[in-house]
Amino acid sequence: MKYVIGVDLGTSAVKTLLIGQDGNLKGEATREYPLYHEKAGWSEQDPEDWVTGTTEALKELIVNSGIPSADIEGISFSGQMHGLVLLDENDKPVRRAILWNDTRTTKQCREIERTLGDKLLTVTRNPALEGFTLPKILWVKQNEPETFAKASHFLLPKDYLRLRLTGAKHMDLSDAAGTLMLDVAAASWSSEVLSAFEIPASFCPPLVEAGAYAGNVTPDVSESTGISLSAKVFAGGADNACGAIGAGILSPGLTLCSIGTSGVVLTYEADASADYEGKVHFFNHGKTNSFYAMGVTLAAGYSLSWFRNTFAKGESFDAMLEGVGDIPAGSNGLLFTPYIVGERTPHPDSKIRGSFIGIDGSHTRAHFARAVMEGITFSLNESIAIFRAAGKTINTIVSIGGGAKNPLWLQMQADIFRADVVALENEQGPGLGAAMLAAVGSGWFPSLDACGEIFVKHARIYRPNEAVSVQYEQLFRIYQQTYNQTAGINHSLYAIRN
Numbered sequence: 001m002k003y004v005i006g007v008d009l010g011t012s013a014v015k016t017l018l019i020g021q022d023g024n025l026k027g028e029a030t031r032e033y034p035l036y037h038e039k040a041g042w043s044e045q046d047p048e049d050w051v052t053g054t055t056e057a058l059k060e061l062i063v064n065s066g067i068p069s070a071d072i073e074g075i076s077f078s079g080q081m082h083g084l085v086l087l088d089e090n091d092k093p094v095r096r097a098i099l100w101n102d103t104r105t106t107k108q109c110r111e112i113e114r115t116l117g118d119k120l121l122t123v124t125r126n127p128a129l130e131g132f133t134l135p136k137i138l139w140v141k142q143n144e145p146e147t148f149a150k151a152s153h154f155l156l157p158k159d160y161l162r163l164r165l166t167g168a169k170h171m172d173l174s175d176a177a178g179t180l181m182l183d184v185a186a187a188s189w190s191s192e193v194l195s196a197f198e199i200p201a202s203f204c205p206p207l208v209e210a211g212a213y214a215g216n217v218t219p220d221v222s223e224s225t226g227i228s229l230s231a232k233v234f235a236g237g238a239d240n241a242c243g244a245i246g247a248g249i250l251s252p253g254l255t256l257c258s259i260g261t262s263g264v265v266l267t268y269e270a271d272a273s274a275d276y277e278g279k280v281h282f283f284n285h286g287k288t289n290s291f292y293a294m295g296v297t298l299a300a301g302y303s304l305s306w307f308r309n310t311f312a313k314g315e316s317f318d319a320m321l322e323g324v325g326d327i328p329a330g331s332n333g334l335l336f337t338p339y340i341v342g343e344r345t346p347h348p349d350s351k352i353r354g355s356f357i358g359i360d361g362s363h364t365r366a367h368f369a370r371a372v373m374e375g376i377t378f379s380l381n382e383s384i385a386i387f388r389a390a391g392k393t394i395n396t397i398v399s400i401g402g403g404a405k406n407p408l409w410l411q412m413q414a415d416i417f418r419a420d421v422v423a424l425e426n427e428q429g430p431g432l433g434a435a436m437l438a439a440v441g442s443g444w445f446p447s448l449d450a451c452g453e454i455f456v457k458h459a460r461i462y463r464p465n466e467a468v469s470v471q472y473e474q475l476f477r478i479y480q481q482t483y484n485q486t487a488g489i490n491h492s493l494y495a496i497r498n
């Protein structure tokens, strides 16, 4: 048996997966690393921690598997999107990376809108959001000019990791799409955007497809990880593109719901013709010449883990959620909005915060937990509503991420989304998509689609319960009013929060 490795460089941890030619998981190893929040709204990581964590995880993965390293033929990556890694001319980071969930750049976003006008949507196909990379570049230029003067180019997180493993510098299209500097339809850096902000072309790395061969590990890395010098390294893609690949979202009509730290609803687009007027993200897929549209809930799984860490410390999710299934849909009138770190879709607002509305003396902790799950799912349903309003048919949704571990939540998704929700056997998230890029690159399959036939295994289908769906439809309309009703109050509280 031959093997490939998928490396998922996430926000809280790097997860490495060893996958066999049969598509089955043969081993995994993870390393966590810290996030730095020096000021309210800031979120940074030390790129060196990604390299150390990945090296340790790869070593553990290979040693524990007991297989000869020569049998590992390929390795590829999935990466947290948008994070800015600024490098000097010797490829050394000039400061910590500024991450996707950092919201310091509201001023720069407005500047980008003013400067680019209509071009922002026609060229980059996306609105200016605090999480994206271009606003972060402008922030460093304006606020840390001495540091910026040392920077000669930039990379995204998994591209920096790949640089350290191979010595070669690339960025794949699916990740480049999240920089706000890519002409998404043309699949090239936008000279209009670069010149508008006086960014030289040399600042941007060479673009490649997610499945492109990107080199081999260096002798040092081979020694410290056990990966053979003959194993091929493939570029890899954005975590959401890789999540889509790993869930088989590779042809029209297929939609994904992922509840990880953030939550996304993502739908396949065969070409760049769809126009969602910037209400959702529109990015290049990891599959060549295809795209996806995506709505993002910033604090999806994070809302439930915040709730657990605050009110059920030390309990597992399963223990905390015991009894939640006995509570009827609607949590007896308790409504939660998951805006605890701000929101993206459909309300791009870094200052909005969450609410529990309708608290009654009879509510227990289980009511609150159910309301949190419902609020997260309502937020994701806002993205589905945008897709449907634009004429998309969404009847079947593949559900992945930590949220898909809970059958009650999968049924809730079916009831709220009014669609069949498919769970995957052995769901491995974006790491599996990365492994699929390596499997195709290694010549095991002629295409990602052919690889998906073997690697992506559907498990149970959850079908909507009509009576519950009708109840949720009414609640969803109430939920949709809460942003406007609470925005003013939350914006006033902003000054106190800081």
Ligand SMILES: Nc1ncnc2c1ncn2[C@@H]1O[C@H](COP(=O)(O)OP(=O)(O)O)[C@@H](O)[C@H]1O
Pocket (backbone or CB within 6 Å): 010, 011, 012, 013, 259, 260, 261, 262, 300, 301, 302, 303, 304, 305, 317, 318, 401, 402, 403, 404, 405, 406, 409, 429
């Ligand atoms: N057993 C479970 N039941 C319900 N939700 C869960 C369970 N396990 C994990 N989750 C949810 O999934 C989230 C983590 O998902 P994961 O895909 O591992 O995130 P990430 O890859 O972003 O770190 C948690 O924050 C939690 O909300």
Ligand SMILES: O=C(CO)[C@@H](O)[C@H](O)COP(=O)(O)O
Pocket (backbone or CB within 6 Å): 010, 011, 012, 079, 080, 081, 082, 100, 101, 131, 178, 239, 240, 260, 261, 262, 263, 296
């Ligand atoms: O910002 C986005 C997508 O636009 C996030 O999806 C990040 O790419 C990372 O999310 P997690 O996988 O850590 O939840």
